[in-house]
Amino acid sequence: MHKVSNRNFVIFLAFVVGIVGGIAASLLKGLTHSIASFLQDDIDWHYKYSIYLIFPLIGILLSVLYIRKILKGKKFEHGITPIIYAISRKSSRIEPHNIYSQIITAAFTVGFGGSSGLEAPIAHSGAAIGSNMGRLFGLSYKEVTMLLACGASAGISGAFNSPIAGMIFSIEILLTDFSIPVLIPLLISSALAAVVSKIFYSEPLFYTNTTHWELEALFFYFLLAAIVGVYTIYFSKLSQTIKSWFSRIHSPYIKVWVSGVLLGIFIFIFPALYGEGYLTIQQLLDGHFNAVVKNSLFSDFKNVTWVVLAYTVLTLFAKSFASLITVNSGGNGGVFGPSLVMGGLLGFAFAYGVNMTGIIQLNVPNFVMAGMAGALSGIMHAPLTGLFLIAEVTGSYALMVPLMIVCSISYLINRYGMKHSIYTKVLADSGDLISYEDKDRTVLSMMKLRYVIEHNFVVLYPEETPNMRKTDIIHSKRNIFPVVDRKGKFLGIIYSERLFSILLGEEKGADLPFEVLAQKPNDTVLLDENMEVVMQKMNRDDVWILPVLDKDGTYLGFISKSAVFNKYRALLMRQSSYLE
Template structure:
């Protein structure tokens, strides 16, 4: 049955390559990716909100918020159990970073199970109160849809990469009902370089996803009514952006610190217990941390500022303005901790949504606090919206995505100038300290980041050492003599002979000049010496898995054309030459040029 399906698919691909150009076919497939991505986004939102509503509606007693202490723990535990029970092959990852890694190092291939696994685990995690966002999981699910659809139709790397970006953009578009922001997200975060023609598939997929998602789940994320912004408030917008820019640096460093801390906990269930209990306590103290947290932002936009303290132990003091401001500021830091605890514990989600919440709360605290001084009268709703864009821009290094996303999901196009000001300011503040975003920092440190700021480094990072190995060398054994291998030495096309033990361990190498001197009688002592005695150590050795940039630095430093390669156990794998690297370099440049010409 499967064999017949593959045969029919192969026949179809042959037919479509003759009848439909690749550009036209990509538009058709982008439409398909958009349809599936929009359905996936609606499914994720609907499932998550159904779980959350079911849990909250079922608990009606006065102790309901004490019971909420357990819900995050249960959600994270169920998510971990699902991953360990149903995803046994490969590694389950979450966030935007693995998508970028797939483009840079895995030929844009994403495992098919991510199409549904991202939806299931994130719906459970966030639905049960995990303090994370749904946007990264749906982007991952959409990217998996695009990647596997491209592979299904036998497309090449550049086409699969474009469809992967279309899928991720469709996920963002469907999650927020924001097609423009989805398209810009794909270009700004996922596609390192692009040309005008890539807009067409992206537009098709994001528009389709938004339409499908809206038809299945039409509830808007935010409602904002604003007429305009006031010129005198520009200096305050700049002040807010400066504060949020500093906070984005703090958040990036907290991300690294917590990730390193959690890496020391090897037992996955111990992570669940530690994180679940910690998260439950945080939600008990700050109820607005439960789930995504968008409801709190909407209450602020509606003018219900006192509701920030609702359901908390401080609710009786909601009429004290400065206490509201102080509680909001503490909630921002609690949200940053809660989101990262959720993600590092084994739960699934992203920092996309938490970034919006933290920025919105800071925008509220800043403007509401300034109004309490009586010195100025700022539009609290406007500053809340602008704060969301500021945080997203600084944390993600995506100012354009932040601007258009906030404008679309709030209807705040009248705030375009403040949005542009704060997005640019927070981006440059964070970028001045953090060269890479939280999504790309780890990849950059590992040399796996595809970036066009440094063309040579980028191309080298795309190379895989195992694909550049040369193995057509005549191997010598340590107990052999030169005369035993007379024929092989004379007829070898290589001037280097690796000496390798019978178990594959690399011992050293011998140059052909020395062996020929021995065979021609110019070195009589050499006739009595074994290969192990004749072998010499190379100037340097390359281990499998070494970054190609490091390899080229070694070759340049020692001024050598070829170096031996061994694995982590010292086993001989072959040689790497500059010729192989340069040939691959040219091939990758040609592939990139073809990508840009589409």
């Protein structure tokens, strides 16, 4: 019997991950839309619409109760950021419960009308499938990471029926150090997930009949790109602000009530905010330009063009608040879907507004799609994902040139204003982000100080003397000795050169206590300090070794450049090989 190589085995597992990921995506879409359909169409009772506005609150509450009562203390995180963190800090380990808990909580949140998307939860679920399948078979870090990315690709591919976008999503967002061999497993998983999703849940996301774009409209695509790029900066900054607001609310149930009331108010004024919002975008693509206003408090003015334009702009900004409130309040969802909706609304408002001036008559659906692609590109820092996703889900390959222009310019503007994407900003601030633009800094940020502390030092106590510890000093393999009291508190250091000089009689002090002989080190290192800071301390004072203490001043060991360099080489080798 021939032994299967690891590379071939990973490809085989990519098949499995693709199939399971496609099933998971179909399950999430089917479950969410079943809940939404039941609440909106199947229930027929007198008080139904009197509680319609509190459905999002109920969905978020069910998600919180599931996390707190069913998962019972297991760590639950949502969005794409935890996946990136798992790759850079947790050896691509994602807890198994994410395979199903992401699906359940997202279905509750979005099915009951939470204003967020399903794509981040299904990508997280798919990544968990790949991660745990790799760990089940005892694969290496690089292989587990590969399967994690395959799972995320399968999730996106299954959610949108867009295999190319699913594959590119993993390359742009998760596997930033791209290499050609990555393509095969990702292609397999993405393709199979799309096939499986089409079998179990064949309803397409959007319909459009776009066949061409107008050359005279090219300038307006450039102008739209600039506007979308600026808007994505606004949204990224708003995300940080709202996240900060909700972080100050410590009770999860108070968060539920605050978010539920706010969402109810938003949805009452702007009905298009209910759920994902894709239905509104489809109506705009179909040419029903008053769809945003049609079911609102202002429906009597649905044929007044300036009302349609103003209300759409207000809905656009309300969507940014509603989506971020949903994902930061305990509900599960992501900004992937809302990015598409906001971009579509912005593209519509732009083209509709230009047409009102009479300067030119733009093809409004084309600008809706361009806005969707541009918003996704800027917010996620993923221009290729935005480009191919919109081209695939709408079938608008004829728009490739305008889409390329809008995606690239929006991305560049956002990148100029926001160095990191909405997914990586938090990780960059905490030093947990892998960045291949600054490999030295990245590798240092991957190190945990506790894993490079050296402990094999002879500890000297303050009341002892060199004569009393002569044997230990002579036989020590280290040239530095920490002086520590009986409670473990660090007092200072003594170098072996001075101790040998004393013991050989070249210097007085053989009977002096160590607390007198000890000297202060150039600096000390705290256990929770970043490795980049540690290296800065060493380089500043040109020292090779520093003592490590906890926050109470208790001695823990030493950190040396030798240990750091050894760990650096190991991490560098792991980084360079995990995508081979």
